[in-house]
Amino acid sequence: MPVNRPILTAITRTTLTADICKKLAGHLMRGDWAEGERIPAERELGQQLGVGRASLREALKALEIMGMIESRLGEGTFVCKRSEFLSRPLLWAIAGSTGEDAIELIEARRLIEVELAGLAAERASPEDLSEMGEYIEIMEEEADRDPVRFGEADINFHLAIARATHNRILPNALQLIRNLMQQWIESALSVESAAHEAVRQHRRIFEAIVARDPEAARASMRDHLNAMGKRFLEALKSGKPQPRRSSRPSLAVTKP
Amino acid sequence: MPVNRPILTAITRTTLTADICKKLAGHLMRGDWAEGERIPAERELGQQLGVGRASLREALKALEIMGMIESRLGEGTFVCKRSEFLSRPLLWAIAGSTGEDAIELIEARRLIEVELAGLAAERASPEDLSEMGEYIEIMEEEADRDPVRFGEADINFHLAIARATHNRILPNALQLIRNLMQQWIESALSVESAAHEAVRQHRRIFEAIVARDPEAARASMRDHLNAMGKRFLEALKSGKPQPRRSSRPSLAVTKP
DNA sequence: ACGTATTTGTTCGTATGTATC
DNA sequence: GGATACATACGAACAAATACG
Numbered sequence: 001m002p003v004n005r006p007i008l009t010a011i012t013r014t015t016l017t018a019d020i021c022k023k024l025a026g027h028l029m030r031g032d033w034a035e036g037e038r039i040p041a042e043r044e045l046g047q048q049l050g051v052g053r054a055s056l057r058e059a060l061k062a063l064e065i066m067g068m069i070e071s072r073l074g075e076g077t078f079v080c081k082r083s084e085f086l087s088r089p090l091l092w093a094i095a096g097s098t099g100e101d102a103i104e105l106i107e108a109r110r111l112i113e114v115e116l117a118g119l120a121a122e123r124a125s126p127e128d129l130s131e132m133g134e135y136i137e138i139m140e141e142e143a144d145r146d147p148v149r150f151g152e153a154d155i156n157f158h159l160a161i162a163r164a165t166h167n168r169i170l171p172n173a174l175q176l177i178r179n180l181m182q183q184w185i186e187s188a189l190s191v192e193s194a195a196h197e198a199v200r201q202h203r204r205i206f207e208a209i210v211a212r213d214p215e216a217a218r219a220s221m222r223d224h225l226n227a228m229g230k231r232f233l234e235a236l237k238s239g240k241p242q243p244r245r246s247s248r249p250s251l252a253v254t255k256p
Numbered sequence: 257m258p259v260n261r262p263i264l265t266a267i268t269r270t271t272l273t274a275d276i277c278k279k280l281a282g283h284l285m286r287g288d289w290a291e292g293e294r295i296p297a298e299r300e301l302g303q304q305l306g307v308g309r310a311s312l313r314e315a316l317k318a319l320e321i322m323g324m325i326e327s328r329l330g331e332g333t334f335v336c337k338r339s340e341f342l343s344r345p346l347l348w349a350i351a352g353s354t355g356e357d358a359i360e361l362i363e364a365r366r367l368i369e370v371e372l373a374g375l376a377a378e379r380a381s382p383e384d385l386s387e388m389g390e391y392i393e394i395m396e397e398e399a400d401r402d403p404v405r406f407g408e409a410d411i412n413f414h415l416a417i418a419r420a421t422h423n424r425i426l427p428n429a430l431q432l433i434r435n436l437m438q439q440w441i442e443s444a445l446s447v448e449s450a451a452h453e454a455v456r457q458h459r460r461i462f463e464a465i466v467a468r469d470p471e472a473a474r475a476s477m478r479d480h481l482n483a484m485g486k487r488f489l490e491a492l493k494s495g496k497p498q499p500r501r502s503s504r505p506s507l508a509v510t511k512p
Numbered sequence: 513a514c515g516t517a518t519t520t521g522t523t524c525g526t527a528t529g530t531a532t533c
Numbered sequence: 534g535g536a537t538a539c540a541t542a543c544g545a546a547c548a549a550a551t552a553c554g
Binding site for chain 2: 061116
């Protein structure tokens with residue numbers, strides 16, 4: 001006879017790695033280990049948990065991918081800042097192919113960032129604003145000098161806007177997309193002398209946010225990303241047909 | 257004297273695991289292995305790549321977390337559907353799920369989906385439209401009957417809109433957010449009898465997209481998500497204070 | 513400046529439980 | 534039931550990078 005409510009439910013087989021992962025993630029989230037602190041060495045940890053080093057390492061690798069921990073050869077394994085927990089998706093190893101991806105990434109970025117700018121205009125605190133202002137100043141100083149520092153300030157400005165929404169999900173989403181775009185950004189944009197144009201656009205965005213004008217913030221962000229996206233695709237087509245793939249290891253950590 | 261353009265740039269150390277991950281991800285994305293197909297056994301793969309099994313397994317585990325592959329004990333390792341590639345972040349479900357996150361998730365979802373609806377109104381193909389229509393019909397049929405099937409159609413409708421943007425990044429972003437919300441969705445929304453209200457709102461969105469009216473599509477999507485978000489938070493506060501946390505194993509695979 | 517200890521990175525051999533035929 | 538193929542898991546060992554005395 002068929003039973004509607006079977007006493008025996010199918011058991012779910014879990015792998016050791018998954019269990020380890022869950023346990024460690026719990027400790028990480030509960031804060032049993034402080035940010036930046038070193039967690040016990042692999043051998044020691046494995047002994048405490050009663051598992052082999054291979055299984056433990058697979059779990060640690062999983063946590064590393066999620067941006068919860070970071071392993072440094074010869075040093076140990078360290079707890080990441082909570083703010084980075086979801087923000088380092090080395091997933092972008094995936095998006096390693098055709099130029100079509102670039103178009104879609106640019107579009108996704110524009111879609112999200114335009115709204116981010118609008119939200120930031122409504123919610124930015126004085127601290128958020130002064131932070132954005134600092135990055136703009138750096139960009140103006142470095143526009144004709146160090147393209148690397150200019151690029152950093154550029155990214156930081158956009159992330160500051162994301163943070164100013166006071167929503168922890170959205171900065172992560174943006175960071176994810178930027179990581180995905182990174183392989184093209186380096187080769188294309190740094191060479192271009194779009195710096196001064198970018199500074200002007202950034203300043204317009206900033207002023208709109210300061211003025212608490214969401215619509216103007218959206219519009220200026222949209223203009224900025226349209227212009228940059230255009231430049232970007234041109235550089236991609238003409239100059240360097242292939243995005244540099246091999247330079248950065250897929251799982252390697254982008255240190256702040 | 258300081259050098260502006262140093263000849264020597266810092267070398268980036270790559271781990272074997274990362275390289276394997278990258279290589280396999282490339283093959284996966286290029287479609288060298290078909291969806292659902294079995295990839296070579298661990299030992300064989302390791303031999304072909306010239307790497308040890310431990311390193312290979314760490315890479316495979318990483319790919320599994322990203323939802324690109326799925327390994328079944330005793331059977332082998334299989335390629336997931338591309339549509340699931342980024343959509344299985346079960347692990348982040350662990351990551352802090354206090355009530356505040358719910359608000360931020362709802363907001364992030366609204367921000368993205370409103371724009372998705374607008375883009376879909378501009379780009380949806382006839383096939384996209386008929387797919388959306390089917391899901392709406394299912395929702396109408398199941399509104400008073402099977403809440404599970406209703407919920408599925410609901411999700412599918414929203415994903416169909418995302419797909420209609422013809423951008424592969426955006427549906428993944430949406431799916432990710434929905435996965436993050438899953439723990440609350442189950443406990444809260446299925447109980448509510450918001451079905452008929454939801455159907456009306458869905459139909460309005462659908463009609464705006466069919467009419468190729470981006471602004472109306474955005475507005476109706478915004479209304480819909482505002483209403484649902486409100487309902488959602490109320491159910492969260494009053495009814496079930498704690499989201500069900502422990503039910504789903506962290507790394508275990510949710511089979512379709 | 514040098515060597516030693518510690519730690520992660522990597523490989524190999526082996527054993528076990530599971531699924532398919 | 535038996536045979537085969539496979540993922541899972543352990544332990545030992547060496548390599549490479551780092552930290553510290």
